[in-house]
Amino acid sequence: MFKKILIAxxxxxxxxxxxxxxxxxxxxxxxxxxxxxYSLHVSFADEAxxxxxxxSYQSYLNIPNLISAAEITNADAIHPGYGFxxxxxxxxxxxxxxxxxxxxxxxxxxxxxxxxxxxxKTMEKAGISCLPGSDCFSESSYQEIEYIADKIGYPIIxxxxxxxxxxxxxxxxxxxxxxxxxxxxxxxxxxxxxxKDMYIEKLIVNPRHIEIQxxxxxxxxxxxxxxxxxxxxxxxxxxxxxxxxxxxTQSIRKKMGEEAIKASEFIHYEGVGTIEFLVDTNKNxxxxxxxxxxxxxxxxxxxxxxxxxxxxxxxxxYGKELSIKKNFxxxxxxxxxxxxxxxxxxxxxxxxxxxxxxxxxxGKGVRVDTHIxxxxxxxxxxxxxxxxxxxxxxxRKESIEKMRRSLEEFVIEGVHTxxxxxxxxxxxxxxxxxxxxTNFLDQIxxxxxxxxD
Numbered sequence: 001m002f003k004k005i006l007i008a009x010x011x012x013x014x015x016x017x018x019x020x021x022x023x024x025x026x027x028x029x030x031x032x033x034x035x036x037x038y039s040l041h042v043s044f045a046d047e048a049x050x051x052x053x054x055x056s057y058q059s060y061l062n063i064p065n066l067i068s069a070a071e072i073t074n075a076d077a078i079h080p081g082y083g084f085x086x087x088x089x090x091x092x093x094x095x096x097x098x099x100x101x102x103x104x105x106x107x108x109x110x111x112x113x114x115x116x117x118x119x120x121k122t123m124e125k126a127g128i129s130c131l132p133g134s135d136c137f138s139e140s141s142y143q144e145i146e147y148i149a150d151k152i153g154y155p156i157i158x159x160x161x162x163x164x165x166x167x168x169x170x171x172x173x174x175x176x177x178x179x180x181x182x183x184x185x186x187x188x189x190x191x192x193x194x195x196k197d198m199y200i201e202k203l204i205v206n207p208r209h210i211e212i213q214x215x216x217x218x219x220x221x222x223x224x225x226x227x228x229x230x231x232x233x234x235x236x237x238x239x240x241x242x243x244x245x246x247x248x249t250q251s252i253r254k255k256m257g258e259e260a261i262k263a264s265e266f267i268h269y270e271g272v273g274t275i276e277f278l279v280d281t282n283k284n285x286x287x288x289x290x291x292x293x294x295x296x297x298x299x300x301x302x303x304x305x306x307x308x309x310x311x312x313x314x315x316x317x318y319g320k321e322l323s324i325k326k327n328f329x330x331x332x333x334x335x336x337x338x339x340x341x342x343x344x345x346x347x348x349x350x351x352x353x354x355x356x357x358x359x360x361x362x363g364k365g366v367r368v369d370t371h372i373x374x375x376x377x378x379x380x381x382x383x384x385x386x387x388x389x390x391x392x393x394x395x396r397k398e399s400i401e402k403m404r405r406s407l408e409e410f411v412i413e414g415v416h417t418x419x420x421x422x423x424x425x426x427x428x429x430x431x432x433x434x435x436x437x438t439n440f441l442d443q444i445x446x447x448x449x450x451x452x453d
Contacts, residue, residue: 002314004075005076005077005078007029007031007079007081008084008085010032010060011386012387013296014030014039014045015371017079018045021314026314029047029049029073031051031065031069032050033054033055038377060084061084066085067100075100077101080102080103080104087104087114087292088110092105109270112267113267115161116289117135117199122267123290126262128287132201133152134152137199138196146178148200149178155172155174155202157172158200159200160197161197166233167192168189170185182198204286207280208245208248208278209277209279210229210277210279211228212226212277213225213274214273215271215324218270218319223327224260224328225301225328226253226328227243227244227257229244229247232441236438238297240336240337241297243304246434247283252279252285255285256277257327260275261327263275263287263290272298273291273293276288296388297388300335300336303367303392304334332392332393333393334390334392335390336390337389337407338388338418339387340384341384341416345420350384351416353378353414355378355414357413358411358412361406361408366402366406367390369387386417389410403422407422
């Protein structure tokens, strides 16, 4: 087994990986920017190395500094977490070049599925249902792009070829909005991913966003751990996830799981990953993308299965056979609320600052993954997510009730957070009935946002 793992990330996911590694008897190395000097992952790791100033490109995205940190601490593996370099094929290949195991997808898989167009073409070869769409365009004239959009037929969605997190994406319902939306998406893609490569896809109106958790080993075996419903979003970024989905029937669940396994085995995928689908109102599902990494929302799958997905990821990276012998179908219900340092009643604008007081909820079936504490300063340099609260129970109703109670107990003072938003959402009639889609927050009454608890 690995003797020492460097975690090339920050915040709650870095702390999450450190905890599992320690339980496995593996030494850990934290890396941090100067802005994260007092973060808990720095305190709880066995060693810590400063890798640069606050901007991500000078620290958490600085590949030479990360490789150097691994070499000077004699780390034999690097875990990238999610975001940052977790889907970067060059970083994965550089780890291999320096004799360091990358705990994630191999470079070939990242190239194959990291680019959304090549991923889609691969899935079509595997026989997976995909939405009509275009090839990549970067230098195409506006007239050419207009022709492509007309051929696909409105509504359409413009997407960045690389990246994720809802960035570089714009929905377009008619030709009048095409040019402005295209310019906005390109600008955002350039800012976030350093590329203006885009493509167009047919837009499903009011879809569900369903993803299947998959695992694959080096010996051609793969399995799935059922689905997560990630349809509660704003600006294409997830806010609430639950497992299983209240929308999916057992027969559809079985079909989606089988498709995910077929896709994984077609590319001989190794490690922990996720196949994401869009599902229309008639429960027809279409491949959207594949994420070759651990997901933010992985805890709800852990809670309903009893597995430690970080541990599974480490085992698979080390070359062990898949420990799960069959696909999993859920018997418990779990919900995750992402707590962000944002002002939900001012269009979710970021709200950095110092946390003056804090109290975490607890009790049976309540889990909080976080790196914050009273006195912690939330900077403007990184993602605004500061905690995840997960509740698990025998029924969906019980899990929602547990979440309501936990959100009432959750106190963070000194900064604005999305806790009041989640408290209201958990009392919403349509949410409680499972009647929602990815446009849910745009469709409900403005009073939901205008009136605080």
